[in-house]
Amino acid sequence: MDGGKSVTTAMQAGKLPVERRGVISRRLSGILEPYLYVSPALILIIAVMLMPLVLGLSYAFRDIRILNPFSGGFVGTAHFQTLITDDAFLGALVNTAWWTFGSLLFQFTLGLILALLLNRDFLGRRLVQALVFLPWAVPTFLSGLNWAWMFNPVVGPLPHWFTALGLMETPFNILSDPDLAMWGPIVANIWFGIPFFAITLLAALQSIPKELYEAAAIDGATTRQQFISITLPFLAPTIAITLMLRTIWIANFADLIVVMTNGGPADSTQIVASYIFTQAFRRLDFGYASAIAAVLLVLLLAYALGVIALRRAMTHADS
Amino acid sequence: MASIEISNAVKSYGAVDVLHGIDLDIQDGEFIVLVGPSGCGKSTLLRMIAGLEDITSGAISIGGTVVNELQPKDRDIAMVFQSYALYPHMSVAENMSYALTLRKTAKEKIADAITNVAEILGLTALLERRPKALSGGQRQRVAMGRAIVRKPQAFLFDEPLSNLDARLREQMRTEIRKLHRRLGATSVYVTHDQIEAMTMADRIVAMHDGIIQQVGSPVEIYDRPANIFVASFIGSPAMNFLKGAYEIAQNDTTGIRLTDGSFVPVLPARGATANQTVTLGARPEHIALVPDGNGGIPARVELIEPMGLSTLVHVSLAGNPVKIFTLDRPDFAVDSFIHIAFDMEKVHVFDTQTELRLPPESEPHMARTA
Amino acid sequence: MNVSGNSPARKLVYWGSHYLMIGAFVVFALFPLYWLLKVSVTPNDILYTEGVRMWPSRTTWENYFFVLTQSNFPHYFLNSVIVAGTTAIVTTMVAAVTGYSFSRFAFRGKMIIVALMLITQMFPLVMLIAPIFKILAPLGLTDSLTGLIIVYTAFNVPFATFLMQSFFDGIPKDLEEAAMIDGNTRFQAFRRIILPLTLPGVAATLGFVFTAAWSELLFALMLVSSESASTFPVGLLSFVSKFSVDFGQMMAAGVLALIPACAFFLLIQRYLVQGLTAGAVKG
Incomplete structure (x- = not known):
């Protein structure tokens, strides 16, 4: 009896501090807990992305040339004034639009078709899915080099195939033709980017309830009508967000161009992102490069906000 | 515990x-x-x-x-x-x-x-x-x-x-x-x-x-x-509700005058005043089917719903739907008129305004939560 | 109408064109990789003379042999494994807790943090190189693998967070509430109940980040100057400059470098689709 009693008191005594600790932590932890979870990411992003961004933006108003010891002073908006009259920059802007939307159109269309094909059950689907997603895992500069190699008539098969198809009179390297050069990196980019759209769209497709198609079929909808009235509306949110994200990524994505053409020939493949690279690391003019980057950032922000506003307007019109 | x-x-x-x-x-x-x-x-x-x-x-x-x-x-x-x-x-x-x-x-x-x-x-x-x-x-x-x-x-x-x-x-x-x-x-x-x-x-x-x-x-x-x-929430089939006016007749009988003029006698309700707007609440099992010609209130049959053990008779009374529970097997024709009677001891009187129940004066006082 | 839609002839046409298109996609995806492989096993003396043949008349493992034994490549490879592996693990851990809090908590400032993460996706990263260098240099983090890992982790956290969040969104809240009543704190419930259930999502995120870090060239090139801290993409570039573009060796190195990234991706691509589906159902 006695022993049992002392055990219970000991247990109660042991229990008390636990409850005390609870008292202090509950309110506070209720408020602080989410921030605690977010803090590592937030610290990293602020330290490695936001602070450098602010620093980088400040460079846009300074004269920073690596090899010039007298540089470093404030130049106000001089860089931006130069920018307005910089033909190379204006050409790069046009090329960026061309590069971005050319890549995006094919990546998206082919990615959607691939997702639709993979959404059917067929023999060997798992293997096929693994294989067609593979290009996404290939390091971009390696695929750039490889594609440059394949476009070269000496060591690559592509020009010979184009000739056989009657697209070319004699095999030549499109990467050295100012009118066609942009197609080189675009094709490489399409190859690299299809899996991204296919993966996200396939995931969205698989989340559409099967009953909807059954109901539509019973209502007499043809396959095409089902696609338009069920598939597309369900995919719309995914399409909107992935298109926006990819637009921004591709516009910023200079690796393939730097590796394959380095902006040439005659600046015909120079996009803004690769122009920044050239200014910063070939001419070592960080001030001017930062000014260009700032303009690009503003343009992309404006684009993103425009898309979001458009989407909001459309969803409001729906409801 | x-x-x-x-x-x-x-x-x-x-x-x-x-x-x-x-x-x-x-x-x-x-x-x-x-x-x-x-x-x-x-x-x-x-x-x-x-x-x-x-x-x-x-x-x-x-x-x-x-x-x-x-x-x-x-x-x-x-x-x-x-x-x-x-x-x-x-x-x-x-x-x-x-x-x-x-x-x-x-x-x-x-x-x-x-x-x-x-x-x-x-x-x-x-x-x-x-x-x-x-x-x-x-x-x-x-x-x-x-x-x-x-x-x-x-x-x-x-x-x-x-x-x-x-x-x-x-x-x-x-x-x-x-x-x-x-x-x-x-x-x-x-x-x-x-x-x-x-x-x-x-x-x-x-x-x-x-x-x-x-x-x-x-x-x-x-x-x-x-x-x-x-x-209304407790009980299935749910209680019937009919709006009317509380009346105290000359011979001290109390009741509720429904909107169609029919009169339902009820026990005197605590706190109810003459002509007060009240709601009559009657569970389906507290309404009886009265054989023809024996008084009761006339109501039009709308639907007969057999439930196995029992039958639920849906009628229309003073424009309101009313459900009646019976263990009989009635064979009324839809749209025919039948007579029904409310169990005076069991029906409830609610204040329409406050929605609170006005208990019969005979019921002992109880402490009420809420 | 519908009966004819199910007729054998139409079925044949349908599946015929289905497999034809699938076949085209597979060929398009694999042919460049095949070409890479072909160049890597072609002996140097016939590299140009047989440049456009589908398969060289002689093959050799010499390029692989050279890359593995005569070059610094194994060292670069090891560096890359360390950098990509650590980045993948740290990023996934950080993204898991952040994605979890996005999925489960409503808190002040959440929208600002989400917007901030979205905006980071718009940065022209080239522009950040000089400032990052300036910040890391006094800390002794330039020319070091640690510095690269920190930078890569920060770059990959936003997308990995959104990915992890979509996985968590697919798991009912009741589960951690049950665990909290069973005696867990919320963090314990997250770690012991929720995280094990998102293992496919964790795998997908790991693979995604690993391949991204494995391929990164620009920052690896700019933040690291010594041989000892170079990753394999930088090393691959060194084939271009040092050995007057020895393509055979470079392609051999490329094929070797592809193996871990592709193996990883082959394993996780299924979970990537599954996980995104689970998240999509709720969102």
Whole structure:
């Protein structure tokens, strides 16, 4: 009896501090807990992305040339004034639009078709899915080099195939033709980017309830009508967000161009992102490069906000 | 086991109050059912007892200790979820022993407890299975088992039967009830199903719009509903309501004059004044079919609904739909007129304005919650 | 109408064109990789003379042999494994807790943090090189693998967080509430109940980040100057400059470098689709 009693008191005594600790932590932890979870990411992003961004933006108003010891002073908006009259920059802007939307159109269309094909059950689907997603895992500069190699008539098969198809009179390297050069990196980019759209769209497709198609079929909808009235509306949110994200990524994505053409020939493949690279690391003019980057950032922000506003307007019109 | 006291508990999200000053004392070992339509705050109240929602103001204590500031894990309660919330990556045995393992209970003790509970619930053969390989009813049992194994201070149930089919639900109702008698554990059970409330509860707590409307035993709630809401929510088929004016006739008989001019005699209602607008409430079984020519109020037949044991006759009276319960097998033609009579002793008079019941003067005074 | 839609002839045409298109996609995806492989096994003396043949008349493992034994490549490879592996693990851990809090908590400032993460996706990263260098240099983190890991982690956290969040969104809240009532704190419930259930999502995120870090060239090139801290993409570039573009060896190194990234991706691509589906159902 006695022993049992002392055990219970000991247990109660042991229990008390636990409850005390609870008292202090509950309110506070209720408020602080989410921030605690977010803090590592937030610290990293602020330290490695936001602070450098602010620093980088400040460079846009300074004269920073690596090899010039007298540089470093404030130049106000001089860089931006130069920018307005910089033909190379204006050409790069046009090329960026061309590069971005050319890549995006094919990546998206082919990615959607691939997702639709993979959404059917067929023999060997798992293997096929693994294989067609593979290009996404290939390091971009390696695929750039490889594609440059394949476009070269000496060591690559592509020009010979184009000739056989009657697209070319004699095999030549499109990467050295100012009118066609942009197609080189675009094709490489399409190859690299299809899996991204296919993966996200396939995931969205698989989340559409099967009953909807059954109901539509019973209502007499043809396959095409089902696609338009069920598939597309369900995919719309995914399409909107992935298109926006990819637009921004591709516009910023200079690796393939730097590796394959380095902006040439005659600046015909120079996009803004690769122009920044050239200014910063070939001419070592960080001030001017930062000014260009700032303009690009503003343009992309404006684009993103425009898309979001458009989407909001459309969803409001729906409801 | 322990009692649970809730005093003036308030829950608000920003400026919106979802629970307004809840007061409720739950006795040690009692089976309490919180019932009400969805959005009435019953689940929120349960989750506040569990510690899954903060208490905006007021206090909740379990076994005499205020638990407002305690984490769910420190409240020593067990909960059965509507979705069962079984851990998909653990076997049945692991699911049931998880809480004990966390409390560093000795291995042999855990094994004993699991064997024992599995036997009670008929899960012995399923102990090594994953939840995925179980039927809905079996999952429900595992969820129960997980709660029972812990021997907690109190059990909380959040609509645990609503994902089962009707037959299984009926069976589990009885089983939970039997388990409760066996374990004698304080239980708080949330449901929107008034039949579950009626059949399972020691006391029912009827809730609406974040306010407790009435607390009482099932029979009390059924026979003496505090207001129109409780009267209409409890009971199936539901109570009939007819608007009219309270009348005191010359020979001191009291009654209600319906809008079509017919007169329904009722017991004198406490606090009712002549010509006051009132609502007559009559359960379907308290309306009788009167054979032709013997008085009663004429009503037009709209539908005959055979229920097996009984038949439900839908009629139209003074433009209102009225349902009548009968054990006979009436063969009225639709659109024919029949005569009906209200059981004067059993019908209720409600103040139309306040919606409160005006009890007969003969009924003893009782303390009313809410 | 519908009967003819199910006729054998139409079925044949349908599946015929289905497999034809699938075949075209597979060929398009694999042919460049095949070409890479072909060049890597072609002996140097016939590299140009047989440049456009589908398969060289003689093959050799010499390029692989050279890369593995005569070059610094194994060292670069090891560096890359360390950098990509650590980045993947750290990023996934950080993204898991952040994604979890996005999925489960409503808190002040959440929208600002989400917007901030979205905006980071718009940065022209080239522009950040100089400032990052300036910040890391005094800390001794330039020319070091640690510095690269920190930078890569920060770059990958936003997308990995959104990915993890979509996985968590697919898991019912009841589960951690049950665990909290069973005796866990919220963090324990997250670690012991929720995280094990998102293992496919964790795998997908790991693979995604690993391949991204494995391929990164720009920062690896700019933040690291010594041989000892170079990763394999930088090393691959060194084939271009040092050995007057020895393509055979470079392609051999490329094929070797592809193996871990592709193996990883082959394993996780299924979970990537599954996980995104689970998240999509709720969102």
